[in-house]
Amino acid sequence: MTSTPSRLVLAVGAVLLLCLVAGVAVPVAVQAQQPETPPPLSLDDLAALDALIDEDEDTDNAVAQFDSGAVVDVAVLSAVLAFALISFKKRSEPLKMVSWVLSIGYLGFYKASLVSVVDIFGALRASLPAFQDGQAYYLLIAFTLASTVLWGRLYCGRICAFGAVTQLMDRIIPSRFRVDPPAWLDQRLVYLKYIMLGSAVLYFLASGDTLVYRYIEPFWMFTLNGSTLMWTLLTVLLLATVFVRNLYCRYLCSVGAGLGLLSNLTVFKIKRWGECSTCKLCEKTCEWGAIDGPKILVSECVRCDDCERLYADEDKCPHWLIKKHVVARAAKVG
Template sequence: MNIRAPLCVLLVCTLAWMWPSTPAANQPERVEAPVPTGPPDGEPTEDQWNFEDEDDAWGFEDDQEDTETWSSLLGDQAWDLALFTGFATLTLISFFRKSVWLKYVTFAAAIGYMGFTKSQLISVVDVNRVLTGNMPVFRYSMAWYLFAGFTVVTTVLWGRLYCGRVCAFGALTQVMDRVVPSRLRFEIPTWLENRAAWIKYGLLAATLAYFLRTDTISAYRYVEPFWMFTLRGTTGMWIGLAALLVATVFVRNLYCRFLCPVGAALGLLSKLTVFRIKRWAECNSCKVCEKACEWGAIRGPEIVMTECVRCDDCERLYHDTSKCPHWLILARAKLRGQRSSPNLPATN
């Protein structure tokens, strides 16, 4: 095969591509010298180096906001933390002392401070927060976390102490129960009371389902009367609250026993209670405490922890040597033993 022609074509194309082109009329191209714009000594200007102001380069601002620190955050919330710590201490002292007058001092503090002053109560909204994980920022809500932690810990340790001591609305209804004459009360039959206690669990489930479905929490004002401590509500809400309080005159602790979704949630948590109320062997047949219980939490020998709010009424009876059959039986047995024992001879 004759390959000379392709080689010649390839050689010509290569030489044409490599050969430098010349300007028109074979005249050298005129190149103008650049006009100097820098300083005479040839040093670069700031614009050439694109220098910025030193503060701007580091992102500093003239008017800087103070950086938040834990000490400043604690300082801002110290008053709330101290006041609630004092209230929690009073609550525990009244609980362990089993003192009636101290319990009512705690009620007054709950209504005045937790209710009208702070308007801060555990709400079904808080239950929804726990279930959905939508918790408030800790560093801005330390008092709330202290309050919620106190509620959970005391419930696990002793039961629904929050309902019986801390809740401002519960404290209000218990004060009403002492003020209203007993002749006005209507005692609900046991069979109806046991069934009505399930209503609050239905309200808890329905409210949480509504929150999850609609992603709105505004409905809580219609299932909880705690808004009353803010003194802000619609006409319909005030009418409903008035009807509830009037009904509470005749059926004591009506809302807390049958309608409160927070009480239902804490009742479920109280199944984990560690330190339960002591029971004597005589409690199997005795009805003294069951008749005295204002919450319907004693059913025969059993104390229903989901309904018990640790009001101390039965515990005071347990230690009353003149009313509790346990102590009366022991006293009679001791007396019989003394009478039946032989007289011992005197010793010199």
């Protein structure tokens, strides 16, 4: 049997052995658990990081350029729309012609941005441009809709670039070439644009094809990019417009049809005098066929302000002439 001192020595030895084992094993285990120090970056790694940093900077610059470009587009478009509105409120023929030139130059050839039947297609399938990518687009659409509800087809009369082209043609081409359709024919031809609009929408809903617009709208001409057939059709249309003023706008424009329907909600309509029920002066002056006796056909009126200038002319409008005659006669009697 082992003596007590021997047992004590053995116990102390066992404890020391355990401490020795622990002293060696624990540091090894801790060292094993610590992550290895990553190797230093190579030149290729540093070059890749520099490329990523440059790419981020390029992206930031592109975003900044996009934002500044969008601001410029909105600012210039706002100026064009504001000028058109001022020319309308002033009822000024020279200002209206300047507005046409601005629309042709900026909205036409520079931006090729006109309200189109394609916008109706996009609304029907809820596929419109993202707002952050199309602030100017939404400004034009909002102005067109709001101005139509307020005053009628103001867009057609002053802002549409193609409409501006045909109206300038009417000012330049001698009147001896003009052929005015008889009233009975004109009253029927105006419905063609509604047929065009309905047919285009039905075709789109059935096929999903938006490219049909290129054959029912001449607005692509401002891009100077069209097929032989498209240029041929455009040439025929413009030649016909030499003889029949505003031919496309009056009889064939799908956008005009849509805005014509919306214009039935117009708030600020053209005022009429009591004498308008018998006077035909404005009706004969209107180049859009939008006056029928005392009635303004709001769906056809583009607020060209020709009749409104005549309406306010105290030397031509029978309302004022009769009023002057009554006043003069009363003065003589008195």
